Amino acid sequence: MSPAAPSNQKARTILQAARKVFLEHGFSAATTDMIQQQAGVSKSTVYAHYPTKEKLFIAVVEAECESFLSGMQRIEFQPNGVEALLHQLANTYLDIVLSPVALAQYRVLVGEAPKFPELAHRFYQAGPRAMIRQATELLSRAAEAGELDFGGLSAETAATAFANLVRSELQQHYLLHPEARPSRAQIEQWAETCVFIFLRAFAAKR
Incomplete structure (x- = not known):
């Protein structure tokens, strides 16, 4: 253990x-x-x-990050299923970063980072970077199957762009509005937008 x-x-x-x-x-x-x-x-x-x-x-x-990322680790790439994969990644990641615990933890860590940079670094490696590593592996498989084309970029760069796109607006909004909670429909709509933008950039031309 x-x-x-x-x-x-x-x-x-x-x-x-x-x-x-x-x-x-x-x-x-x-x-x-x-x-x-x-x-x-x-x-x-x-x-x-x-x-x-x-x-x-x-x-x-580290315990919180491990718990959050357990859902990400169950996601698998299926042939001819890159759009479904991206939707699953986006929705799962949004559920993680928009949970009340994750938002509270993020606020604490950002506030403490100047005094305790090692704590912030450990969170970054166990949370955001771990998610990007998982997404990199999945997107690499989609590229190997001919469903994505990164145009000379690395799979890690594409995965980083996707993760940042997914969490950007909603995470920023709810970090700064702690009294509010996103609806399921709002999360799914934003995930749909992120997948659409990502595929416009990286979908392989058939």
């Missing part, structure tokens, strides 16, 4: 408590006392599993 998913029940309890405290208060304002009280364990138990607040925050971030 990965470090992001501890097998010990007390470690999982601490991680769940830390997740709640960090998302409510941010990293700087959160204290070990808050986390210990939320978890219902002693401070020594917290430190036995997570020696520093930074290590605990990293564990929370």
Whole structure:
């Protein structure tokens, strides 16, 4: 089992408590006392599993990213199905980045990045870059099947462009309007627009 998913029940309890405290208060304002009280364990138990607040925050971030990306990892390329693949990628990614937890986590990480750049870097690698790696693999298969043509660009560049296009407007809007929630229809309409634009750029000419 990965470090992001501890097998010990007390470690999982601490991680769940830390997740709640960090998302409510941010990293700087959160204290070990808050986390210990939320978890219902002693401070020594917290430190036995997570020696520093930074290590605990990293564990929370990586566990959340692992949970979010599990849906992406189940997506597979099917021959003659690149449009359906892109729709699935776009909708799944939007469901991730627009979830209340992901938006709250993103706000915390952006706010803390100047003080704790390593924390932000770990999130970037475990979240956005992991999604792009998964999309790169899938889009490479579509290109190998002759369904996409990147025109000399790499599959990674195309995947990065797609990911940025997908999350751009809606993520920006809901990061700055925390009281609002997107509808299913809104998400699907934006996904449709992103797929249309991407295919206009990279669909292979038949």
